[in-house]
Amino acid sequence: MFDFLKKKVSVFAEKIKQTIEKKQGQTVQQEPAAQAPKQTSLEQQPPIAKQAKQQEHEGQPAKTQPNAKTGELKTTRADEPAKKEIPAAIHKEKPQHKIQIVQDDKRELAAKVGITKKLKGLFTGTITVSKQDIKHFLEEFELALLEADVEAGTAREITEKIGKDLEGKQVPTGTDVSGFLKDEIKKVLLQIMQTKKIDFLKETEKKKPFVVLFLGPNGAGKTTTIAKIANYLKENGKTTVLAAADTFRAASIEQLETHASAIGVKVIKQKYGADPAAVAFDAVAYAKAKNLDTVLIDSAGRQETNKNLLQELKKIERIAKPDLKIFIGESYAGQALLSQGSEFDKELDLDGFILTKMDVDSKGGTAISLLHVLKKPIIFAGTGQSYDDLAEFDPKFIVDRII
Numbered sequence: 508m509f510d511f512l513k514k515k516v517s518v519f520a521e522k523i524k525q526t527i528e529k530k531q532g533q534t535v536q537q538e539p540a541a542q543a544p545k546q547t548s549l550e551q552q553p554p555i556a557k558q559a560k561q562q563e564h565e566g567q568p569a570k571t572q573p574n575a576k577t578g579e580l581k582t583t584r585a586d587e588p589a590k591k592e593i594p595a596a597i598h599k600e601k602p603q604h605k606i607q608i609v610q611d612d613k614r615e616l617a618a619k620v621g622i623t624k625k626l627k628g629l630f631t632g633t634i635t636v637s638k639q640d641i642k643h644f645l646e647e648f649e650l651a652l653l654e655a656d657v658e659a660g661t662a663r664e665i666t667e668k669i670g671k672d673l674e675g676k677q678v679p680t681g682t683d684v685s686g687f688l689k690d691e692i693k694k695v696l697l698q699i700m701q702t703k704k705i706d707f708l709k710e711t712e713k714k715k716p717f718v719v720l721f722l723g724p725n726g727a728g729k730t731t732t733i734a735k736i737a738n739y740l741k742e743n744g745k746t747t748v749l750a751a752a753d754t755f756r757a758a759s760i761e762q763l764e765t766h767a768s769a770i771g772v773k774v775i776k777q778k779y780g781a782d783p784a785a786v787a788f789d790a791v792a793y794a795k796a797k798n799l800d801t802v803l804i805d806s807a808g809r810q811e812t813n814k815n816l817l818q819e820l821k822k823i824e825r826i827a828k829p830d831l832k833i834f835i836g837e838s839y840a841g842q843a844l845l846s847q848g849s850e851f852d853k854e855l856d857l858d859g860f861i862l863t864k865m866d867v868d869s870k871g872g873t874a875i876s877l878l879h880v881l882k883k884p885i886i887f888a889g890t891g892q893s894y895d896d897l898a899e900f901d902p903k904f905i906v907d908r909i910i
Contacts, residue, residue, distance in 0.1 A: 509871030
């Protein structure tokens with residue numbers, strides 16, 4: 508289900524993920540490495556060390572002097588000042604050793620600072636997503652949405668919203684980029700598909716009998732879906748009667764009767780060619796007489812909408828005064844469903860939709876377009892051939908299957 512659109516979303520997210528991760532990698536590589544400590548110059552060394560170095564390298568003449576106390580001869584340089592003897596009991600280490608220890612400490616400290624900087628860049632750095640990073644991918648994704656049966660204006664709005672949400676976003680290094688991107692796409696799709704919600708069961712409690720008129724083209728599974736709704740109502744403790752108001756299509760009445768028999772509900776019918784509005788009127792009258800909760804009216808459909816059909820449906824609307832007018836169409840019909848739904852909505856002011864055969868819809872774009880363009884809720888989705896294969900619809904139903 509929705510495999511095509513799911514694949515397109517995954518490809519789009521993966522490409523942007525690679526761009527962000529590449530950018531993150533470049534940022535970490537550009538993080539300045541810790542510099543090695545400079546060698547201390549002679550001028551920067553302590554005076555004692557400087558003096559020792561100078562004495563070591565300068566070739567100054569030496570002179571011999573007797574020790575005043577012992578008479579022992581001692582050789583010194585000409586410019587060497589007289590030194591006081593340091594008692595052995597308090598003799599300390601040579602200053603040169605202290606200098607070497609200070610240099611080692613500096614190297615160790617510098618190394619630790621370098622590691623800390625790299626770790627900080629790796630774990631606390633952020634990448635800002637630029638418009639240029641995602642421009643090309645958004646164009647590709649818009650084309651992918653069109654291939655998935657998403658209406659052109661809807662596809663454009665989706666990509667524009669994703670672009671605005673992503674541009675300027677700061678992505679911390681170490682973030683699950685795939686999860687981050689999919690969350691952003693999911694948020695936009697839910698916004699695009701946002702409509703009012705119809706709780707079908709709660710609606711049927713508003714009056715008695717509650718009358719529902721079902722519309723839609725032949726071949727979309729309209730009659731079977733009506734049977735599913737009747738079964739759904741029965742399982743929830745509601746009584747119902749079916750009106751066989753499709754007196755145009757051959758075998759339509761027999762088909763509805765077969766379903767009604769399997770479910771255990773009553774069908775109101777007349778002969779083929781009879782006035783559909785009269786059949787609907789009889790069904791409503793029967794429900795009132797029997798104190799039934801609901802009336803479900805089947806109606807004729809055409810593959811192409813025409814004036815005669817619309818006039819017929821408007822007459823049923825005037826006579827039966829339905830509380831809900833629901834359009835039933837195939838989920839994978841794409842632009843054809845959007846066109847049909849738009850025309851029916853213009854003439855009859857639809858309340859909502861039921862999408863059939865959603866279990867075999869590989870693309871998934873039709874529902875997104877329908878919700879965004881017509882702003883009417885999808886109430887149920889058909890997900891199989893049994894009477895129980897009817898799911899209450901929520902936009903998350905689509906999003907959770909493609910993200």
